[in-house]
Amino acid sequence: MKICRFLTSQTETRVGLLTGEDQILDLSEAGVNNLTFLLETKDALEQLEIFSQQRLARFPLNQIQLLSPIERQEVWAAGVTYLRSKKARMEESNFSANAYDRAYSAQRPEIFFKSLPEKVVGPGEPVGIRTDAQWNVPEPELALLINSQGTIVGYTIGNDMSSRDIEGENLLYLPQAKIYHRSCAVGPCIVVGSTETVARTWTITLQIYRKGRIIFEGQTTVDQIKRRFEELVSYLCRSQTFPYGAVLLTGTGIVPGENFTLRAEDRVRIEVNGIGVLENTVILV
Numbered sequence: 684m685k686i687c688r689f690l691t692s693q694t695e696t697r698v699g700l701l702t703g704e705d706q707i708l709d710l711s712e713a714g715v716n717n718l719t720f721l722l723e724t725k726d727a728l729e730q731l732e733i734f735s736q737q738r739l740a741r742f743p744l745n746q747i748q749l750l751s752p753i754e755r756q757e758v759w760a761a762g763v764t765y766l767r768s769k770k771a772r773m774e775e776s777n778f779s780a781n782a783y784d785r786a787y788s789a790q791r792p793e794i795f796f797k798s799l800p801e802k803v804v805g806p807g808e809p810v811g812i813r814t815d816a817q818w819n820v821p822e823p824e825l826a827l828l829i830n831s832q833g834t835i836v837g838y839t840i841g842n843d844m845s846s847r848d849i850e851g852e853n854l855l856y857l858p859q860a861k862i863y864h865r866s867c868a869v870g871p872c873i874v875v876g877s878t879e880t881v882a883r884t885w886t887i888t889l890q891i892y893r894k895g896r897i898i899f900e901g902q903t904t905v906d907q908i909k910r911r912f913e914e915l916v917s918y919l920c921r922s923q924t925f926p927y928g929a930v931l932l933t934g935t936g937i938v939p940g941e942n943f944t945l946r947a948e949d950r951v952r953i954e955v956n957g958i959g960v961l962e963n964t965v966i967l968v
């Protein structure tokens with residue numbers, strides 16, 4: 684089941700259930716006014732099954748605007764969870780190579796704060812590259828939705844936009860490489876009711892378009908993630924509280940080659956076959 688937030692032509696924010704390829708059931712009519720309520724409900728899947736049978740208003744997808752499926756959840760991110768990410772980072776930085784190598788193999792994973800919910804960019808909104816960085820890339824990542832109890836209740840797609848020259852210069856600059864205006868996109872919807880085993884069969888595809896042509900394409904499978912989802916979440920939740928739940932990006936397994944950098948007006952398309960497509964155009968920020 685896929686749930687989302689969307690804007691109607693009357694510019695009202697609603698909660699919806701994606702029924703097929705191109706329709707959304709308006710759950711506000713069933714009294715559901717926020718996604719967090721559903722994510723906190725024990726039997727969310729059963730509730731959604733019931734809603735799907737009801738005669739609620741439907742909107743064609745092309746008549747609404749999908750919003751980021753995040754309300755008050757902080758966004759965090761795990762790093763060097765794929766071998767590809769570890770290798771690329773060790774190559775980009777003599778200075779910090781050892782740190783990436785260690786984080787990949789250590790018991791404790793790398794987990795960092797990524798974004799306040801209100802700063803997250805939704806589907807179709809611009810993502811940013813920093814004006815003071817020369818080497819910028821998208822990081823297409825599976826994102827876990829956890830509720831206030833630290834239970835994984837859904838999956839979505841995240842883009843952990845990163846400035847590789849800044850992070851490569853010195854690991855202490857990581858927050859500047861990762862956390863800036865429009866550096867985090869999440870969407871298009873939340874998949875509820877899938878297990879980790881199923882999620883691990885999904886494929887992540889990244890395509891970058893420049894002037895309408897693909898200039899980079901890469902693919903990985905979720906199963907390449909070294910750590911179990913529960914393990915990542917258990918570290919995220921240690922000595923921590925998330926009253927509204929949280930989003931955890933699970934790391935990137937697709938890193939374009941050393942000569943590639945994003946430019947303004949590039950279009951970043953990330954597809955996870957079990958979830959959908961998150962697409963954003965790049966602007967300078």
Ligand code: DO4
Pocket residue numbers: 760761762763764765768772793822843850857933934935
């Ligand atoms: O340590 C740097 C960030 C790693 C990261 O964001 C990733 O592997 O996805």
Ligand code: MG
Pocket residue numbers: 760761762822824843934935
């Ligand atoms: Mg990342």
